[in-house]
Amino acid sequence: MARIHGKNGRLYVDLAGGGSATPVAFLTKWTADFTTAKIDVTALGDANYVYVAGLPDSKGTITGWYDDATPQLYTAALDGIARKMYLYPNTLTSIQYWSGTAFFDFTVTGGVAEATAISGTWSAGSAIVKTG
DSSP: OOOGGGGGEEEEEOOTTTHHHEEEEEEEEEEEOOOOEEEOOOOOOOOOOOEEEEEEOEEEEEEEEEOOOOTTHHHHHHHOOOEEEEEEEEEETOOOEEEEEEEEEEEEEEEETEEEEEEEEESSSSOOOOEO
């Protein structure tokens, strides 16, 4: 697989809770963090800290521009329902993506010398799996 540019990435979410995931409008950046918990099991006499792996975590962030014609992630953030999501690093090939359900948070910011922007976070509501 080759290196890719991020300009063709896309986040699809079931925005209205109707079952169909659609692209979230005007996103400019996303992150996905797949960190596994490490539990300290160091005992007396060990030469250094020793850890065992716990459960993996799946969460991330989004940023973009506010769109007054779509719900973006506002409704999903308010109702506390895990929504279907598909995160594509490159929609030109669509062979690799992460999917599952997630809970979303949504923030809107604006100011006198800036465009109105959105940001938010997502956290796994089910197993997040990589396809492809």
